[in-house]
Structure formats: C-alpha cells, structure tokens
Amino acid sequence: MYDREVMFDSEAVNVAISHLADEIIAEFQAKRKCDFALVGLYRKGVPLAERLAQIIEERCGYKPCLGKLDISMYRDDIGTRSALPRIRETIIPFSVDKNNIVLVDDILSTGRTIRAALDAITDYGRPDRIRLAVLIDRKDGEFPIHADYVGIVANPPESVKLAAEFTPEDPTDAIYKMQW
Amino acid sequence: MELKWTRKDLLSLKELSPEEIVFILDTAAEFKKVSERNVKKVPALRGKTVVNFFVEPSTRTRVSFELAEMRLSADVINVQASTSSLKKGETLLDTIKNLEALQVDLFVMRHSAPGAQEFIAQHTKCGVVNAGDGAHSHPTQALLDIFTIREKFGRINGLKVTILGDILHSRVARSNVWGLLKLGAEVTVAGPSTVVPKEFESIGVRVCHNLRDAVKDADVVNVLRIQHERLNASFFPSDSEYATFFGLTPAVLNYMRPGALIMHPGPINRDVEISSAVADGKQSVILEQVTNGLAVRMAVLFLVAGCVKK
Numbered sequence: 289m290y291d292r293e294v295m296f297d298s299e300a301v302n303v304a305i306s307h308l309a310d311e312i313i314a315e316f317q318a319k320r321k322c323d324f325a326l327v328g329l330y331r332k333g334v335p336l337a338e339r340l341a342q343i344i345e346e347r348c349g350y351k352p353c354l355g356k357l358d359i360s361m362y363r364d365d366i367g368t369r370s371a372l373p374r375i376r377e378t379i380i381p382f383s384v385d386k387n388n389i390v391l392v393d394d395i396l397s398t399g400r401t402i403r404a405a406l407d408a409i410t411d412y413g414r415p416d417r418i419r420l421a422v423l424i425d426r427k428d429g430e431f432p433i434h435a436d437y438v439g440i441v442a443n444p445p446e447s448v449k450l451a452a453e454f455t456p457e458d459p460t461d462a463i464y465k466m467q468w
Numbered sequence: 469m470e471l472k473w474t475r476k477d478l479l480s481l482k483e484l485s486p487e488e489i490v491f492i493l494d495t496a497a498e499f500k501k502v503s504e505r506n507v508k509k510v511p512a513l514r515g516k517t518v519v520n521f522f523v524e525p526s527t528r529t530r531v532s533f534e535l536a537e538m539r540l541s542a543d544v545i546n547v548q549a550s551t552s553s554l555k556k557g558e559t560l561l562d563t564i565k566n567l568e569a570l571q572v573d574l575f576v577m578r579h580s581a582p583g584a585q586e587f588i589a590q591h592t593k594c595g596v597v598n599a600g601d602g603a604h605s606h607p608t609q610a611l612l613d614i615f616t617i618r619e620k621f622g623r624i625n626g627l628k629v630t631i632l633g634d635i636l637h638s639r640v641a642r643s644n645v646w647g648l649l650k651l652g653a654e655v656t657v658a659g660p661s662t663v664v665p666k667e668f669e670s671i672g673v674r675v676c677h678n679l680r681d682a683v684k685d686a687d688v689v690n691v692l693r694i695q696h697e698r699l700n701a702s703f704f705p706s707d708s709e710y711a712t713f714f715g716l717t718p719a720v721l722n723y724m725r726p727g728a729l730i731m732h733p734g735p736i737n738r739d740v741e742i743s744s745a746v747a748d749g750k751q752s753v754i755l756e757q758v759t760n761g762l763a764v765r766m767a768v769l770f771l772v773a774g775c776v777k778k
Binding site for chain 2: 358360361362363366367368369370371372373374375376377378407411412413
C-alpha cells in the first residue's frame with residue numbers, strides 16, 4: 289500500500305500546460321513553420337496532447353495534427369515482465385515524412401519510453417525534426433534524453449512515484465506523489 | 469482491475485478466459501497495422517530465437533508463423549520432422565531438449581499426436597505455441613477466424629456461426645467451437661452424420677445434418693476441407709457425393725442471408741466442399757483470413773515471448 293498526496297494541484301497543472309503550449313508555439317512561429325503534429329504517448333501523454341492541441345488552436349487559430357502512440361512493441365524490457373498490459377491503439381493519421389513531430393508525455397523519468405518512442409515514430413517515416421514536450425521532468429534520466437519543452441521540473445527521491453491525472457477522463461487535473 | 473497477459477504458452481483456447489481471447493484479438497488489431505505500413509517490422513523479439521518444429525506437414529501455417537516471427541525481428545529456425553533425427557528414432561522430448569540446449573526461446577510446434585505440445589510445455593522452460601496437435605486444437609487458426617468475424621461484424625456475441633464439414637477430425641472446428649462459445653456466439657456444426665456425431669451437442673453446439681437448415685440463418689459459414697490424410701475409414705462414399713449434399717455452391721448462397729460471411733481455413737478443394745464461384749465471390753473472406761492470420765500470430769508470439777515462464 290502507498291500514501292497518495294497532491295504534489296501539484298489543478299491550478300499549477302493548468303499553468304504548466306499553458307506554459308508548454310506557449311513554448312511549442314514560440315518555436316514553430318519563430319521558424320515560420322506552423323505545420324507540426326503532436327503525438328501523445330500512452331497513457332497520460334495522450335490526454336495531455338489533446339489539451340495542448342486545444343490550447344494551440346485557441347491561441348493560434350490552427351489545430352496541429354494529433355496522433356497517439358503505444359510503444360509496447362519497442363520496449364527494451366520485453367521478456368522480463370511476468371504480466372503484460374494491453375497494447376493500446378496507435379493512430380498516426382498524418383504523414384511522418386518531412387513533418388515536425390512533437391512527442392508529448394506527462395512525466396520524463398528514465399528516458400526509456402522516449403527512446404522507444406523515437407524508434408517507433410521513425411518506423412512511420414522520416415520526420416524533419418522531433419521535439420519532446422513533458423509536463424514534469426524528474427531529472428533522473430538513465431539515458432541522455434532531454435525534453436525541449438518542460439512544464440515543471442520536480443526532483444523527488446527515487447522511491448517517490450509520480451502520477452498525473454487530467455480532465456475529462458479523471459475528476460481533476462493534478463500531479464500526485466506516492467510513496468510505499 | 470484491467471486484465472494483464474501472464475501466459476508463457478498458448479496450447480488451446482479451451483483454457484483461455486473470454487477476456488484473454490479478447491486481449492489477443494485487440495493485440496492482433498495493433499499488429500495488423502504494422503504490416504500495413506512501410507516498415508513492416510518491429511524490434512519486439514530482437515535477439516530471441518524461435519524454432520518452428522513441424523512434425524506434420526504445413527505450408528500456410530508455417531509460412532505465416534515464419535513471417536510473423538521475422539516481422540517481430542526474431543531469429544527463425546525451421547525443423548521438419550521428415551528431415552530430422554526423429555527419423556533415426558530420437559524421442560520428441562530429446563529433440564526438444566537438444567534444441568533447448570542451443571538457448572532458443574520459443575517453440576512453435578505442430579504434431580500429429582494430441583497433447584504433444586502440452587507435454588513439451590511441461591518439460592521445457594521455453595514458451596510453446598501450438599500450431600496444431602492432431603485433431604485436438606489449432607488455437608491460432610480459431611483466433612484468426614474469430615478476429616475476421618469480429619472485424620466484419622464488430623462483435624461475436626449473438627452471431628450465428630455454422631462450421632461445415634468434417635468436424636470429427638478437425639482441430640480447427642474444435643478450437644473455433646471453444647472460442648466462439650466463450651464469446652457468446654451460437655454455433656452449429658454441420659455435415660454428414662458420420663463426421664458430425666450427435667454427441668457434439670454436449671459441448672453446447674447445434675448439430676445439423678441438412679445443409680439448408682444449417683446455413684439458412686447463419687451470419688458466418690466456416691467451410692472445412694475434407695481431410696483425406698486423417699480419414700482412415702470410409703466416412704462418405706465419394707468426394708462428389710459429399711459435394712452434392714454438403715458442397716457450398718452459389719445455389720446454396722441463394723437461400724442464405726445476403727451479408728453472410730464465407731470462410732475456409734485453407735487449403736481449399738475447389739468444387740468439393742466449396743465451389744470456385746463461392747470461394748472467389750464477394751461474400752468470401754478467405755484471403756482476409758490469411759492476412760489476419762499473420763497479425764494474430766504476431767500478437768500471440770509477442771504475448772507469450774513477452775512473459776517470463778514461472
């Protein structure tokens with residue numbers, strides 16, 4: 289059993305998501321490249337990407353393409369687990385070739401998920417650039433993988449697990465910390 | 469709590485829960501997409517070695533498994549009984565143990581003796597996928613059949629499925645029956661009474677010896693091949709008599725539901741159990757079954773190889 293408490297409440301999460309959207313818009317407007325796609329990584333990167341797409345549309349008048357990616361087939365720990373969760377639906381409804389892809393995830397921790405996501409997305413085509421947007425960067429990477437856009441930097445001890453929740457699938461926006 | 473996959477072997481659909489069957493189908497739906505994109509490969513089984521150990525002959529199932537393994541980036545070894553030391557009298561278990569000593573990871577096995585794969589699974593730390601054991605079980609064939617039906621109808625529950633042909637000697641029929649019943653289909657088995665005994669009612673299916681009765685309300689008709697290699701006695705007078713009374717022809721389609729699916733596990737005996745016009749017609753999904761078979765096998769291999777064997 290573990291204790292769960294709020295680390296960042298809905299106001300803090302909203303400010304962080306808004307900041308992420310601003311950073312993404314700033315880079316692409318500066319490059320005069322308004323064509324980019326957000327690809328949410330399961331599980332919580334998917335609703336986060338949807339929120340970002342909505343905000344970008346409100347602020348800029350255009351909605352970026354939206355994709356969802358499950359990296360189960362690209363993990364580096366296949367064959368080591370005793371139970372496998374269901375693979376979720378990957379939908380990439382746009383061409384990856386020559387595109388600008390922003391991978392979106394809720395929490396950047398070891399970097400292994402992002403490593404797998406890079407291998408996965410490049411099997412769909414050859415993008416012009418790939419950027420990474422995360423809500424929380426834990427700064428405890430095991431791989432040299434760094435986010436381009438970060439909502440909040442949080443560095444709790446390794447024993448503390450973080451979990452994000454987003455409306456509407458969850459009751460409220462929040463980041464929780466959990467300790468055994 | 470959401471179901472997670474924990475099995476290291478796939479031996480038969482009989483022991484799977486309905487939720488586990490749906491789990492495999494949902495996984496297969498994702499793997500189908502891999503074969504539809506430019507890079508038809510994922511690194512999931514990179515570094516793993518799979519042995520296709522076929523004691524009974526096969527082209528279609530073996531090629532399908534082999535391609536599934538390659539698309540998962542596995543290394544593949546094919547062992548055919550006819551060219552193996554089984555011919556020199558080596559036991560099945562010794563053969564498997566010798567292969568296991570080469571640090572292989574998974575066996576995909578077809579054998580003429582029912583239960584052979586279950587026996588091997590109990591004696592090896594490698595995973596075992598059953599590609600057919602005698603007339604007992606052929607789980608991946610049933611899974612691809614069910615996947616094809618679900619893709620067309622969006623569900624299995626409540627559908628009327630007729631399996632037509634030599635049910636007695638058919639592992640495809642048995643596996644389909646287990647899988648379809650678990651997912652809520654109404655199943656009819658039909659054919660000559662010599663190969664469709666009444667006793668099958670005890671497993672929850674309707675038994676029918678009249679073709680028209682068997683197919684007129686069916687949403688799906690799955691036609692089985694007359695398996696001469698398994699018929700060691702005379703079960704019906706001749707192929708042409710079988711074709712007359714139980715062959716699926718365009719005339720039979722006329723009194724079936726317009727959108728009914730026609731399926732066949734292959735290979736087909738044209739104009740025996742199914743006429744060419746029906747096999748090649750617009751209600752036939754025989755070739756889609758082949759495509760879906762690849763996706764289902766990729767899913768099964770991924771799941772069983774993905775789990776640690778306890």
